[in-house]
Amino acid sequence: MNADLGLLILRVAAGGMMLHHGWGKLHKVLSGQWGFPDPIGIGAKPSLALAIFAEFFCAALVVLGFKTRWATIPILVTMAVAAGIVLRGQPWGEKELPLLYGAAFLTLALCGGGRFALDSFLGSGKGKNKKK
Numbered sequence: 001m002n003a004d005l006g007l008l009i010l011r012v013a014a015g016g017m018m019l020h021h022g023w024g025k026l027h028k029v030l031s032g033q034w035g036f037p038d039p040i041g042i043g044a045k046p047s048l049a050l051a052i053f054a055e056f057f058c059a060a061l062v063v064l065g066f067k068t069r070w071a072t073i074p075i076l077v078t079m080a081v082a083a084g085i086v087l088r089g090q091p092w093g094e095k096e097l098p099l100l101y102g103a104a105f106l107t108l109a110l111c112g113g114g115r116f117a118l119d120s121f122l123g124s125g126k127g128k129n130k131k132k
Helices: 002-030 045-063 066-086 092-111 120-122
Strands: none
Touching: 002 045, 002 092, 045 066, 066 092
């Protein structure tokens, strides 16, 4: 019960804060602004679209606890790109936020959404996360 409550808090807190980052990027695009770094060489627009997908849509799934483990993967990739490529050469303090998000979402990837996740209510979560 305590672990499930902890996973709920982690999901809502980390996912909600990440959702805020994604909303800023989504709002930017809805305003017609596509300027964004191109850290992996695919172009600014695709890079921004992938960041929005991860930081807004996948973060929303994490908050709900729907396909939590799968939803964390794009977020983890985005945080790895932010810390390892975008912020390369920056002081450690600049990399702390994406690394901290990465640690939170890696925990959720390993543990799942917990018993209070939407997956558990729909019966699609792993058995260890459901009350028997």
